[in-house]
Amino acid sequence: MDWRNLPGSGGGIEDRRGAGGLxxxxxxxxxxxxxxxxxxxxxxxxxxxxxxxxxxxxxxxQQTxxQQTxxQGTPTQAGSQGQPATxxxxxxxxxxxxxxxxxxxxxxxxxxxxxxxxxxxLFTQGTRSGCGQASSAVGPFYCPLDNKIYIDTSFFQTxxxxxxxxxxxxxxxxxxxxVGHHIQNELGIADQVERQQRSARSEAEQNSYGVRLELQxxxxxxxxxxxxxxxxxxxxxxxxxxxxxxxxxxxxxLQRQSQGYVVPDSFTHGSSQQxxxxxxxxxxxxxxxxxxxxxxxxRQL
Numbered sequence: 001m002d003w004r005n006l007p008g009s010g011g012g013i014e015d016r017r018g019a020g021g022l023x024x025x026x027x028x029x030x031x032x033x034x035x036x037x038x039x040x041x042x043x044x045x046x047x048x049x050x051x052x053x054x055x056x057x058x059x060x061x062q063q064t065x066x067q068q069t070x071x072q073g074t075p076t077q078a079g080s081q082g083q084p085a086t087x088x089x090x091x092x093x094x095x096x097x098x099x100x101x102x103x104x105x106x107x108x109x110x111x112x113x114x115x116x117x118x119x120x121x122l123f124t125q126g127t128r129s130g131c132g133q134a135s136s137a138v139g140p141f142y143c144p145l146d147n148k149i150y151i152d153t154s155f156f157q158t159x160x161x162x163x164x165x166x167x168x169x170x171x172x173x174x175x176x177x178x179v180g181h182h183i184q185n186e187l188g189i190a191d192q193v194e195r196q197q198r199s200a201r202s203e204a205e206q207n208s209y210g211v212r213l214e215l216q217x218x219x220x221x222x223x224x225x226x227x228x229x230x231x232x233x234x235x236x237x238x239x240x241x242x243x244x245x246x247x248x249x250x251x252x253x254l255q256r257q258s259q260g261y262v263v264p265d266s267f268t269h270g271s272s273q274q275x276x277x278x279x280x281x282x283x284x285x286x287x288x289x290x291x292x293x294x295x296x297x298x299r300q301l
Contacts, residue, residue: 001168002233004091009098014121014148015090089153093120096172097149100179103227107288108186118142118182120149120175140174142181144190149178159245167241169225169234173279174245176224180217189213204265212293214269215278215301218246219291222282239283246275274301 101117108115121127126135130146140151151174159174160166184190193209200206225234225242247253250272252262269275278301281290293301 001172001235001238003095003168003172005231005233006095006099006228007102008091008094009101009117009120012097012101012117012119013090013094014119016127017122017124017153019123019127090122092168092171093122093151093153093175096175097179099228099232100176100224103224104179104183106227107223116147116186118147118149118179120151123150123152124154125152140178142178142185144181144185147182147185149175149182151175151178159248166245167238169238170241170245173221173225173242176221177217179224180220181213183220184213184216189216207266207268208298210268211270211274211301212298215274216291216293218270218275219278219282219293220288222279222284223286223288223291225283226286242279242283243276246279247272250275270301 097118097120101115105115105117121129123134124136126133127150128134129141129143129148129150131141131143134141134150136152136154139155140149142149155174156166156171159170181190184193190213193213197206197209200209221242225239228234249269251267251269252264252271255262255266264271270278278291278293282288
């Protein structure tokens with residue numbers, strides 16, 4: 001993958017690495033973009049504060065986080081008065097984010113909508129987000145309350161060492177997946193999913209909505225990959241990197257590794273095969289309308 005061929009984000013990166021953020025619990029979220037007319041008609045209005053993998057934040061906690069963040073100092077941000085970082089991790093993340101802005105900005109424009117670009121914050125060990133404290137153990141996540149994606153780049157090494165996934169396109173897939181959650185937030189899909197989860201009659205039904213949300217984000221990541229395929233010279237080997245990563249982070253694989261058995265009703269992100277299938281659906285089609293994981297029988301996902 002020739003990621004240096006991709007455009008930069010134009011100031012969309014906050015660099016808090018080494019800023020001394022506090023480890024803690026985090027909140028992860030999922031998403032898609034703006035062309036799914038049938039989905040918007042069925043799911044419009046959701047509150048993204050409950051989202052996969054994570055906890056909730058009360059208004060009082062949100063205020064506390066805001067006050068505490070103000071004492072941490074100003075992040076280094078491209079385009080700010082501080083000196084932006086120039087290391088390869090920073091440049092890589094900046095160009096992947098910039099390319100997602102380009103792709104989804106164009107898709108939204110075609111649909112007659114304005115796209116709000118998310119901010120991506122790099123941090124080390126821990127940080128504070130609009131959704132509460134976050135640590136590197138949480139992994140990359142999106143916070144809908146401040147429209148920011150949070151990444152400790154050490155997660156990429158963790159992917160390679162522990163999860164069996166690695167490579168530039170695999171890392172880019174992770175970022176594009178989190179951007180997918182931002183798109184869901186932009187469209188109100190995340191809010192509607194939370195409403196459905198609140199009215200669910202069982203934990204398994206509640207989890208099923210989270211799985212749909214995550215698989216949709218995988219599909220949107222595939223749409224992004226399709227749209228930059230030529231620009232970034234993405235090869236078959238690159239795609240296989242993303243596929244291996246999707247397999248590695250499937251709920252069944254993670255449960256099998258951690259506890260030795262699989263409990264499908266407890267899945268929150270989807271099985272390895274589901275994650276691969278939906279990523280490839282987006283990648284092969286390049287069409288966000290193919291990413292409707294909600295108007296389909298759950299057994300057929």
